[in-house]
Amino acid sequence: MSNPANPGNSANKPSPLKLTAEVISIGDEMTSGARLDTNSQWLSQRLGELGVEVRFQTTVGDMLRDNIDVFQIAADRVDIVICSGGLGPTQDDLTREALAEVVDEPLEFRQQAMDHIEGLFGARKRPMPERNRVQAMFPRSSQIIPNPQGTAPGIDLLIDRGHSTACRVFALPGVPAEMKLMFNETVSHQIAEMSGGGNVIQHHVMKFFGTGESDMESRLGDMIARDRQPRVGITVSEATLSLRITAMADSLQRCTEQIASTKTEILNRVGELYFGDGENYEQYHAIDSMLRARDESLAVLELGFAAPLGHWFASLGETPAYRGGLSLAAMPETPLDQIQSQFGADWLLVVDGYPAIPGDLVGHVPACDVRLLIVTADGTTHEKSIHIGGHPEILQPRIGKAAMAWLRSVVSQSRKA
Amino acid sequence: MSNPANPGNSANKPSPLKLTAEVISIGDEMTSGARLDTNSQWLSQRLGELGVEVRFQTTVGDMLRDNIDVFQIAADRVDIVICSGGLGPTQDDLTREALAEVVDEPLEFRQQAMDHIEGLFGARKRPMPERNRVQAMFPRSSQIIPNPQGTAPGIDLLIDRGHSTACRVFALPGVPAEMKLMFNETVSHQIAEMSGGGNVIQHHVMKFFGTGESDMESRLGDMIARDRQPRVGITVSEATLSLRITAMADSLQRCTEQIASTKTEILNRVGELYFGDGENYEQYHAIDSMLRARDESLAVLELGFAAPLGHWFASLGETPAYRGGLSLAAMPETPLDQIQSQFGADWLLVVDGYPAIPGDLVGHVPACDVRLLIVTADGTTHEKSIHIGGHPEILQPRIGKAAMAWLRSVVSQSRKA
Known part of the structure; x- marks a missing residue:
C-alpha cells in the first residue's frame, strides 16, 4: 500500500508500489449514450504509464444518491479514484456535494478558488453569475487542484475506509482539455510521488x-x-x-x-x-520532411471508393513538398506523367484503387488486391500490388498508409533529383 | 417494478413500466485504456429507445473476483444488466464462471449450443479446438441467446436478489457486430416484453x-x-x-x-x-440522388488544410453524378470553368479554404470566414461566405457539410440543365 507521506526513501533505487485505481465518469449524457466517454480511456492510459493498475471504470448519471454510492464502492476497493465531470456551476453538478456526503464534512468556502474564478470572468470582461460561487466550495479536508483554463477547480480528497490507508480521490472537470491539463500538471506528479517512483x-x-x-x-x-x-x-x-x-x-x-x-x-x-x-506525427509528416530535405515535391492520385491521402496531405498546408491531390472513380485517360506535370510535382503516388465497403460495417471485408504506382521525376514508373484486409472501418486508411510506407521506402532508396 | 411473466395485459394501451439498467463491459483491454469501449454507448442508446433508464455503466478487467463483485453490485441496484465480453474460449474469459458463482449454480453442458459451435467450425472447414467446448457451458437456470455470426452464445439469466423481482442479466460477446445483432434480434424483444410496451x-x-x-x-x-x-x-x-x-x-x-x-x-x-x-445516410448521398434525378454531375475543388469532400464523395463509387475531386493548397491559376470542364462536370463546388487547426486541439478555434463558390453548367458563379467556428476536431467536416447544405439549396432552386 502507498505511503504518500514518505515518498523520498526509494529515490535512488525506484521500486514502485503497486497501486490500484478506479476511473469514474459523471453525467447523464454518458449513461444515456448521447455522448461517448473518452476521458476514461485517456485517464486509464495515463495511470497505466504511471504503474497504476486500473481495475474498474464506472459511469454514473446526475443523481446524488447514485454518485454517493459509486464513490463509496470505489473507495472500498481501490487506492486511487480519478473522476471527471459534475464540477460545473449548475444544479445537476453534484460531485462536490457527493464527496462531502461521503466523508461527512460540510462544504466550506475557499477565497483562493473564488479569486481565480472571478479573475477568469474579469479577463473575459463578463460579470460572474452568482451560481458560479458554488465552484469555490470544497469539502473541509480537501485540497484544491488548480484549473488554469476554466472555472471548475478540482478536488483532492482522502476518504478514510476504516482499514489500511485512505483512498485518495482526485475530482476533475469533464471538459477534456481542462481535465488533461490538470492531470498532467498536478495529479500525475502526486500519483508518481504516492507510488515512490520519483515525482x-x-x-x-x-x-x-x-x-x-x-x-x-x-x-x-x-x-x-x-x-x-x-x-x-x-x-x-x-x-x-x-x-x-x-x-x-x-x-x-x-x-x-x-x-x-x-x-x-x-x-x-x-x-x-x-x-x-510525437503523439500527432504521421507518415505524411515524415514524407513532407523527407521531400523538403531533398527539395522535391509530391502529388497524389486516388482512385475508387475513398481519398484519405488527399485529406491528410492537405492538412500539411502550404508546404513546397506537396502539390495537391486528385480523386477519381477510375483511372483517367490522361497519362500519369501529364497529371504529374500539371501538379508540377517530382513524385506522383497513385492508389488504384480503394474498394467499396459494405454500408453496415459488419464483420471483415475479404482481403483485396490494391495496385500502387509511383511515378518519379525522370518518368520511371514503379508498381507494386498489396494484398490487404481487416476491419472495414480501417481498411481505407490502412491502404493509404501502406501506400505512404512504400513511397517512403522508394524515395529513400532513390537518388535526389 | 417489471413483471416479465405477464407482459400481455397492457397490450391495447401501452403504459410502459420504468425499468432501470446497468451496462457492463468486460476486458483488460478496456480498463488498461488500450481499447476504447464503444459497446456501452451503443447499448445505452438502444436501452433508452426501449424506455429503459441506464443508471450505471461499469467496466471491469479479466479478474474473476472483480467480475463477481460487479455482477452482485449491479443485480442489487438495477432491473436489467447487459454485459458484453468475457464469453470467448480462453482462460481469461470469465463471464460464464462469474455468473454461475453469483447464482451459486454449476455450469452445465448444452448440446444445442455445442451443435451450433461445431457447425460454424465445420462451415469454415476447420477442426474445433477442444477449448471451444467451454462455450457450450451455461449456468443451470439460464437460457441461451443465439449468436448467428460467432461461436459465443449469449446467456440470459435471472439473479434473485431477495427482494421484489429478480434482476435479469443478458450476457453478450464483446465483438461489436455479434453483440449488436444479438441485441437487435433477441434481447431487445425480451426487454420490450418486460416493459409491457408490446414486443x-x-x-x-x-x-x-x-x-x-x-x-x-x-x-x-x-x-x-x-x-x-x-x-x-x-x-x-x-x-x-x-x-x-x-x-x-x-x-x-x-x-x-x-x-x-x-x-x-x-x-x-x-x-x-x-x-x-437512414443511419448512414449523409448529405453526399442526398446530393448524389438529387443530381442523378436531374442527369447532372458534380466535381469538387478544396483549398487549404483539409479535403473531406473528396474523401466523402469518392465513397459513392462510380456514380454518373460525381466526377472527382481536386485538392490544392491555394486557388490555382487555371480558371474554375476550365477545371469544371476537365472533370466534365455540370457543377463545381469550391471550398476556399479550410483553415489550419492547432495540433494540440485544445479549446476552441476562433471562428473563421470561409468562402464557398459554386460554378453552374451555364458558367454562372455563385459566391457565399460562411462564418464558422466550434471545436477544432469537427471544424473541417462542419465546413464541408455547410458547403454541401448550400449546394443542395442552390441546386434545388435552379432549373434542370
Missing part, C-alpha cells in the same frame, strides 16, 4: 507502421513488462502503432537518460518500422 | 444539418419527452443530427403508423433542415 515524469512517443499489435508485442518482449522502468506502452490507431515511453525519476536528467537508452533498444528491435516521434 | 419494435432514422443539438431540442419540445410513444432520440455526429424514432407495439402495422405520424410532426417543425433517412 518527475517524462514522456516520449515513437511512431511505427507496417505490422500488427501482437507482432509488435512479441518483438518487444520484456520491454513492455508492467514493472519495467521506464515503462513502454503500445497503442494502435487505424493501423499506426505508437510506443509511449514513460520515465519517472527524481530528476529530469535521469528521465532523459532513461528514455534515450530505451529508445535505442526499441530501434534495435523494430527500427525498420519506425517513422518518427 | 414488436421498429426504428426509423431521419437526418438533419444546419443547427445545433440544443436548438433542435427546443424546437422539438415535448416530442423528445422520455415517456412519449413512439420515442424520439437525438444524436449528433460531426454536426450532423440524427433523430431516431422507436416505436414499440403489438404489430408491425401499428409501429409503422406511429412512425409515419411522428415523422410528419417532425417535418412540420424542422423540415427545412431535413435531408434524408
Whole structure:
C-alpha cells in the first residue's frame, strides 16, 4: 500500500508500489449514450504509464444518491479514484456535494478558488453569475487542484475506509482539455510521488507502421513488462502503432537518460518500422520532411471508393513538398506523367484503387488486391500490388498508409533529383 | 417494478413500466485504456429507445473476483444488466464462471449450443479446438441467446436478489457486430416484453444539418419527452443530427403508423433542415440522388488544410453524378470553368479554404470566414461566405457539410440543365 507521506526513501533505487485505481465518469449524457466517454480511456492510459493498475471504470448519471454510492464502492476497493465531470456551476453538478456526503464534512468556502474564478470572468470582461460561487466550495479536508483554463477547480480528497490507508480521490472537470491539463500538471506528479517512483515524469512517443499489435508485442518482449522502468506502452490507431515511453525519476536528467537508452533498444528491435516521434506525427509528416530535405515535391492520385491521402496531405498546408491531390472513380485517360506535370510535382503516388465497403460495417471485408504506382521525376514508373484486409472501418486508411510506407521506402532508396 | 411473466395485459394501451439498467463491459483491454469501449454507448442508446433508464455503466478487467463483485453490485441496484465480453474460449474469459458463482449454480453442458459451435467450425472447414467446448457451458437456470455470426452464445439469466423481482442479466460477446445483432434480434424483444410496451419494435432514422443539438431540442419540445410513444432520440455526429424514432407495439402495422405520424410532426417543425433517412445516410448521398434525378454531375475543388469532400464523395463509387475531386493548397491559376470542364462536370463546388487547426486541439478555434463558390453548367458563379467556428476536431467536416447544405439549396432552386 502507498505511503504518500514518505515518498523520498526509494529515490535512488525506484521500486514502485503497486497501486490500484478506479476511473469514474459523471453525467447523464454518458449513461444515456448521447455522448461517448473518452476521458476514461485517456485517464486509464495515463495511470497505466504511471504503474497504476486500473481495475474498474464506472459511469454514473446526475443523481446524488447514485454518485454517493459509486464513490463509496470505489473507495472500498481501490487506492486511487480519478473522476471527471459534475464540477460545473449548475444544479445537476453534484460531485462536490457527493464527496462531502461521503466523508461527512460540510462544504466550506475557499477565497483562493473564488479569486481565480472571478479573475477568469474579469479577463473575459463578463460579470460572474452568482451560481458560479458554488465552484469555490470544497469539502473541509480537501485540497484544491488548480484549473488554469476554466472555472471548475478540482478536488483532492482522502476518504478514510476504516482499514489500511485512505483512498485518495482526485475530482476533475469533464471538459477534456481542462481535465488533461490538470492531470498532467498536478495529479500525475502526486500519483508518481504516492507510488515512490520519483515525482518527475517524462514522456516520449515513437511512431511505427507496417505490422500488427501482437507482432509488435512479441518483438518487444520484456520491454513492455508492467514493472519495467521506464515503462513502454503500445497503442494502435487505424493501423499506426505508437510506443509511449514513460520515465519517472527524481530528476529530469535521469528521465532523459532513461528514455534515450530505451529508445535505442526499441530501434534495435523494430527500427525498420519506425517513422518518427510525437503523439500527432504521421507518415505524411515524415514524407513532407523527407521531400523538403531533398527539395522535391509530391502529388497524389486516388482512385475508387475513398481519398484519405488527399485529406491528410492537405492538412500539411502550404508546404513546397506537396502539390495537391486528385480523386477519381477510375483511372483517367490522361497519362500519369501529364497529371504529374500539371501538379508540377517530382513524385506522383497513385492508389488504384480503394474498394467499396459494405454500408453496415459488419464483420471483415475479404482481403483485396490494391495496385500502387509511383511515378518519379525522370518518368520511371514503379508498381507494386498489396494484398490487404481487416476491419472495414480501417481498411481505407490502412491502404493509404501502406501506400505512404512504400513511397517512403522508394524515395529513400532513390537518388535526389 | 417489471413483471416479465405477464407482459400481455397492457397490450391495447401501452403504459410502459420504468425499468432501470446497468451496462457492463468486460476486458483488460478496456480498463488498461488500450481499447476504447464503444459497446456501452451503443447499448445505452438502444436501452433508452426501449424506455429503459441506464443508471450505471461499469467496466471491469479479466479478474474473476472483480467480475463477481460487479455482477452482485449491479443485480442489487438495477432491473436489467447487459454485459458484453468475457464469453470467448480462453482462460481469461470469465463471464460464464462469474455468473454461475453469483447464482451459486454449476455450469452445465448444452448440446444445442455445442451443435451450433461445431457447425460454424465445420462451415469454415476447420477442426474445433477442444477449448471451444467451454462455450457450450451455461449456468443451470439460464437460457441461451443465439449468436448467428460467432461461436459465443449469449446467456440470459435471472439473479434473485431477495427482494421484489429478480434482476435479469443478458450476457453478450464483446465483438461489436455479434453483440449488436444479438441485441437487435433477441434481447431487445425480451426487454420490450418486460416493459409491457408490446414486443414488436421498429426504428426509423431521419437526418438533419444546419443547427445545433440544443436548438433542435427546443424546437422539438415535448416530442423528445422520455415517456412519449413512439420515442424520439437525438444524436449528433460531426454536426450532423440524427433523430431516431422507436416505436414499440403489438404489430408491425401499428409501429409503422406511429412512425409515419411522428415523422410528419417532425417535418412540420424542422423540415427545412431535413435531408434524408437512414443511419448512414449523409448529405453526399442526398446530393448524389438529387443530381442523378436531374442527369447532372458534380466535381469538387478544396483549398487549404483539409479535403473531406473528396474523401466523402469518392465513397459513392462510380456514380454518373460525381466526377472527382481536386485538392490544392491555394486557388490555382487555371480558371474554375476550365477545371469544371476537365472533370466534365455540370457543377463545381469550391471550398476556399479550410483553415489550419492547432495540433494540440485544445479549446476552441476562433471562428473563421470561409468562402464557398459554386460554378453552374451555364458558367454562372455563385459566391457565399460562411462564418464558422466550434471545436477544432469537427471544424473541417462542419465546413464541408455547410458547403454541401448550400449546394443542395442552390441546386434545388435552379432549373434542370
